[in-house]
Amino acid sequence: MKQPLLLFSEWYKEELTISRVEIPSAVCLSTMGVDQFPNARFVSFKEIKDSSFVITGPLQSRKGLEIEYHNKVALTFWWTETARQVRIQGVATKLSDEFAEEYFKQRSLMSQAVSSLSKQGKEADSLEELEKKIQKKISENTKIKRPEDWSGFSIKPTRMEFMEFKKSRFHNRKLYELDNNKWHLKQLQP
Numbered sequence: 001m002k003q004p005l006l007l008f009s010e011w012y013k014e015e016l017t018i019s020r021v022e023i024p025s026a027v028c029l030s031t032m033g034v035d036q037f038p039n040a041r042f043v044s045f046k047e048i049k050d051s052s053f054v055i056t057g058p059l060q061s062r063k064g065l066e067i068e069y070h071n072k073v074a075l076t077f078w079w080t081e082t083a084r085q086v087r088i089q090g091v092a093t094k095l096s097d098e099f100a101e102e103y104f105k106q107r108s109l110m111s112q113a114v115s116s117l118s119k120q121g122k123e124a125d126s127l128e129e130l131e132k133k134i135q136k137k138i139s140e141n142t143k144i145k146r147p148e149d150w151s152g153f154s155i156k157p158t159r160m161e162f163m164e165f166k167k168s169r170f171h172n173r174k175l176y177e178l179d180n181n182k183w184h185l186k187q188l189q190p
């Protein structure tokens with residue numbers, strides 16, 4: 001049986017080589033809201049590290065607070081060129097400061113400036129003022145420090161479903177479930 005993280009890497013690579021979308025790393029992150037409503041938004045998948053899926057962003061954002069409240073989350077990929085969907089459920093853990101620094105360094109100057117000055121999800125008094133501050137920060141051309149609040153999550157999968165979409169609707173669905181540290185595979189009906 002092929003291990004699911006290996007299958008994920010193969011599928012992702014296949015999509016990346018032929019993808020024509022600007023952000024092929026986009027993935028839908030679903031969380032459980034403090035109001036018990038599920039909540040979903042796209043984020044950028046960074047990489048698999050220590051058998052976990054890494055995403056980044058501010059911890060004081062809605063998603064950050066929701067994950068703090070309830071650490072079980074879902075990631076959903078839809079890859080248009082290869083017509084494949086991957087659904088992942090797992091447990092999220094905050095990144096270490098060391099890894100957060102690494103990911104912050106990889107961001108463009110613009111992204112770093114936005115992250116350092118924008119309080120993601122808070123109401124804006126004046127977008128123009130905020131944009132001016134960001135432009136000023138960029139023009140200073142000095143090293144931008146990672147805000148303490150900017151980090152990310154490492155999501156350890158416990159269930160992964162791989163679907164090959166078929167025009168006939170006779171989709172191929174393979175479900176991997178983790179039990180006692182071992183992955184078990186089931187073939188699902190379409």
Ligand SMILES: Cc1cc2nc3c(=O)[nH]c(=O)nc-3n(C[C@H](O)[C@H](O)[C@H](O)COP(=O)(O)O)c2cc1C
Binds near residue numbers: 044062064
């Ligand atoms: C393609 C795409 C990629 C995105 N990547 C990220 C990301 O990596 N991190 C992030 O915090 N927000 C990212 N966003 C913005 C989120 O969709 C969202 O607006 C933001 O994280 C606030 O969500 P929240 O209020 O639920 O915390 C991305 C949006 C899109 C459309």
